[in-house]
Amino acid sequence: MTGGSAYEVEPWRVRESRLDLDNLARSESMFALSNGHIGMRGNLDEGEPHGLPGTYLNSVYEQRPLPYAEAGYGYPESSQTVINVTNGKLIRLLVDDEPFDIRYGRLDTHERALDLRAGTLVRDADWTSPAGCPIRMSSTRLVSLTQRAVAAICYEVTPLDHQVRLVVQSELVANEAIPAAGGDPRVAAALKSPLTIEEHAAHDGIAVMVHRTQRSDLLVAAAMDHVVDAPGHIDVDVTSSPEVSRFTVTTQLEKGQTLRLVKFLGYGWSATRSRPAVHDQVMAAVTGAKLTGWDGLLAEQRAYLDRFWDGADVEVDGDPEIQQAVRFALFHVLQGGARAEGRPIAAKGLTGPGYDGHTFWDTETFVLPALTYTVPRAAADALRWRQTTLPAARARAHQLGLEGAAFPWRTISGEECSGYWPAGTAAFHINADVADAVVHYLDATEDSVFEREVALELLVETARLWRSLGHRGPDGSFRIDGVTGPDEYSAIADNNVYTNLMAAQNLRFAAELAAHHPDAAADLGVTQNEVASWREAADTMTVPYDERLGIHSQSDRFTEHARWDFDRTAPEQYPLLLHVPYFDLYRKQVVKQADLVLAMHLCGDAFTAEQKARNFAYYEAITVRDSSLSACTQAVIAAELGHLELAYDYLGEAALMDFGDLEHNTGDGLHMASLAGVWIGLVAGLGGMRASPSLRFAPRLPHAISRLAFRVCYRGRHLRVVVTASSVTYELLDGAPITIFHHGVPLELDGTPQEQAIPPIEASPPPTQPPGRSPTRRTATPDLRSG
């Protein structure tokens, strides 16, 4: 093991060579499998010990009350929380009547590996029972990327010494006891035993269970079927009860003989369909999977991933840890979005219950950029989900006295679930973030169906929001007062630069799209006057600039506020939000996460190079990075400004966020945005990629990385970019010729790889961070095992 990671550094696997009982929750998140519809934490097959058991279905949640010490108009009354659905991962084993539990007996070896090309979680253990009977067990688990409702497990046991009697119990368990979280007894009550039985049945090797959630009123169904392969006689039994269905295999094996059980799982849910319909759906899934067979599922999975890596792989020579991290990141980002199909991609994907399973701006601003250029269909799906939530967003805007749509700060099904409005409702930038993702997707795909069916409506409704949220100030400029930008250590400020620039883009693109689709726009009630008012608002948008300092002020008067007293802040006082009140953070110059710096990434053209350099120096010195949504953006701007070693440090931090559990909450799920951030740091950072309205690259590498190669999908083409210290080679892998930009110079790409020299850059002195808040200086690990 190296660095902060608890895993072996290998290019295509994340392998744990020894079970760490103290950090089970973390490894369960790391080893989670998902296809965006089903999510299974990497719990041990036998269920115990566990950090946090978890099986999730995208958008299956329970409602819970949101309590307030002092109520206010428009506060959401209830929230939504992802629930642990029926656990189908469970396979218990008894060895001569002793349960296989790695806390007892002797664990001789234990290895788990997430295989990023196979799309499986493989586990191998040699264990000797307390009675002295040694066995070998292995399991391979997959959540199918090709059959959306299907998961499967291949489970094998072999006695290593003498004959044993084995009992294998394969189960579906509802309402598993999970460790309590939070202090509000009403919340705990709402989430305890969330599933009420509707139907359970078992026959032959098959069992099916249908439950209903109590307040959210969703039907949840799970089914299992089995194929058993054993050398001798087996006894088989299947039973079911409201909370447990159990398939039991009993047999006797000689030393060296193997019992093999393949478990096929089908999952489904619905808010509208009938119990029989949902029942039949999961049975069909299982039947289909069984027909495909275990080997078939494996082959499909591998083929799916081969295609994915073919279009998405990033190669990093010189830093095997980052090589591993970016593939791990892409794998999980894919898992989060691959088959979500009209459902959201949550901040922690389906890897854990963190943030209540909610989706934030993380998706559009961090996850979708990575998907847009690698699996564009998944990006489209996620945006189509936003579109389905427009009724709730329009209702929310209306409640807030605004026009158009106000997307929720955090949600599962579309309703606002934020219980603290200064850092929730007030963070209106999420609407521009959605619009920005739409615009980038359109630019990257030229998807005309999406443009007409989805993009226009999303842009029009968000543009309407901005037009009604802002107003013309006394000097004639368009102002957006009293909102919260990305930096959560500031709130309810006037004219946040990020918000205003993003809103201006939103308004401008909405106007453009409405002009391109006059009839569809008219159907949405858009008038010429309205479009003109959008353009006018965009053109006169206020962008606070502090002439005295020669920098942009994050929001009005931000630079007049007291600077945070970093010298009096002890290292253990970070993250600050756990040690100082919001009131003090909000009124001082201290930045939790890239805000103005994010504006320089996403609205780069609004800044001169000199402004960027001065701004970056100023904000670096007050940014504490108490958020996982920061390092990648800082890497991007550091790289753009030529601070390549600093960019590398930030890239390392983003890469280690979950590998090193930097925020101590990987146990409740992986940070999808930070994972996507590894890709952003490499491609937009070191690769200098920008898009919309044209594809541009400006690559430069830090010393440690000798070669960076990445692939992107763009307008139906695949491109490969290979960067070395001194040059870059652009290759159009398929499709018609296209003009790209290399460090600002247009370059016509056809089938021939084109090598370009990397122009030198004279960077200003490297910026400094608050004491103790610099990213860890990255030292590349020797590339021992690559290949």
Added chain:
Amino acid sequence: MTGGSAYEVEPWRVRESRLDLDNLARSESMFALSNGHIGMRGNLDEGEPHGLPGTYLNSVYEQRPLPYAEAGYGYPESSQTVINVTNGKLIRLLVDDEPFDIRYGRLDTHERALDLRAGTLVRDADWTSPAGCPIRMSSTRLVSLTQRAVAAICYEVTPLDHQVRLVVQSELVANEAIPAAGGDPRVAAALKSPLTIEEHAAHDGIAVMVHRTQRSDLLVAAAMDHVVDAPGHIDVDVTSSPEVSRFTVTTQLEKGQTLRLVKFLGYGWSATRSRPAVHDQVMAAVTGAKLTGWDGLLAEQRAYLDRFWDGADVEVDGDPEIQQAVRFALFHVLQGGARAEGRPIAAKGLTGPGYDGHTFWDTETFVLPALTYTVPRAAADALRWRQTTLPAARARAHQLGLEGAAFPWRTISGEECSGYWPAGTAAFHINADVADAVVHYLDATEDSVFEREVALELLVETARLWRSLGHRGPDGSFRIDGVTGPDEYSAIADNNVYTNLMAAQNLRFAAELAAHHPDAAADLGVTQNEVASWREAADTMTVPYDERLGIHSQSDRFTEHARWDFDRTAPEQYPLLLHVPYFDLYRKQVVKQADLVLAMHLCGDAFTAEQKARNFAYYEAITVRDSSLSACTQAVIAAELGHLELAYDYLGEAALMDFGDLEHNTGDGLHMASLAGVWIGLVAGLGGMRASPSLRFAPRLPHAISRLAFRVCYRGRHLRVVVTASSVTYELLDGAPITIFHHGVPLELDGTPQEQAIPPIEASPPPTQPPGRSPTRRTATPDLRSG
């Protein structure tokens, strides 16, 4: 009845001539008796029907959890809620075994009157039982202003037609069922049956009960004793149980004979003393009261009030409703503070459970000005209470990362109980409000003991708070960022004018006092450098001014915000906070209550007359008066600027706040600040009184008021000011000569009344208010019953 009042307009009584069952809670508040230690709502003697039963002891509260949808550092975890203690008011009556309940039988007459000179609540009823037996009952209730722990009731019954058998049950009842409030079940649970029995005993006519509160751990004791006067034989019985003690008198009366029961009540509580000590304390109180006797208590009460009115009365000729209102107001303000003695004066006094029984800035900014010039000792007591809470205020400041003391926005015992920090913790002005009350008290009394013992410490600790809360901005001026001023429709703003000016005063007076008491200041750790830093901060304090508009901006950039769209606001959308979200209120120009206008009252010297006129015009047009803490201040500034009819209208609104139940919550207690505001509107408004460092008057009357006479205590003297349309007569009633100011001109007062002409004033055009938010045009009622 006239105007919006439900009561007969009489100069010295508030009389209800008919029982209004639909508004019982309101009359219970209006008829509440208190001495600042004990509070008894005006519930009917027999307990039922009731709006809201209530008996309170100042600072007897229960703790309850404060729930948050999203927690934050420094959020208070629990709140304090005033509880309904042992009810000693109860006297039930059975007439030939039929309970006297005015909902049954026939109520022939029913009258209640609060006598403002006697200090009693008198009730008279003629009732015929369902069985046709007519009786007359009358009760007189007092809470003694002279014997702090004592209340008493004289209860009489007379059969009007034939012989009846009467049973009178006089009770102490703990844990009365009260109507549920609020939605949080944990809160309701915490406040249900708050009293746990510690001891109960009864013998002869005496009963005593001692209970303990569960979480706040306070001992609460109540005792009763009785004197019965009857023409014939009586049977007497006394019993007790954990929740009820009952003294029963049974007798037979002929027509015209009267049974008279005098009930003496003693109340006490303690957080530190033992059960026997508290028990003995209430027994001693009852014994003392019984020795004084009913007539003695009445006489003491009258004498106390005679002295009070002698120094405090305000005469208003031409508007009997305001005449009645100001005496009612002064009476209740006196009741709230008279014997609080080191305990707070809550926003609703001890008249109801509104605002959880909490004390806010209302006390120092509105109630204490009235007390300071009428019952200065009570003002000193309230400020001494603040001093006793300094340990909690220092701890709070420390928790917030500040120096000195941060007084809570709302509290009973000193800990912050506000569950919404933008309108709680952030409203730091409360600290300057406390300091301002201290300074005015010192100016009015020259109380040197208080100055040394109380004032210095309060001023030093609040000055330290301001010094650490603010900072030197880039232009060298002292800024206070991210705080909330009085206007609750703005929050977390930079450089609120009111806050900054009040803080500057606070810093300046602290420096002055520290210089006067160098040794005592040194004991508090004050250094010369610290004092210099206070003066410097005060001298360089930022005061936002909008040159373009020629007005002060309520806070930085306030005038650049969008103006509230009053034309699109329907009348039923007021108060706005119940119909629009805070986020929208905070970022727009709409003012809930006097803020900049209050600064012009309390820091008048910081504004020129022209600025005041322009400011008032500007802010009047955007002030919606959704708070009871506004009309009186608007009356004061309107009067100062010569808008006398507008001042009169605002005065009328303040006067009717509770009489007319303008905010629909008089039922849960009277608005002490608004009551004090009637006095402020008359004395500081029409009388133009300002003080500190000198006593100034600038009286002017609206047309309807032919004569205004008021008395104030100032530096050990009593002064009388009699104002007519054209002139004013100042009279020094006792004490050494003193210089006052009449419309800016110094005037030496000795024993001779001095008549001065009122100079004419040329007012600008009257300002306008938002549509539908002008105060009701006041039409004086004909003075039918005055005398």
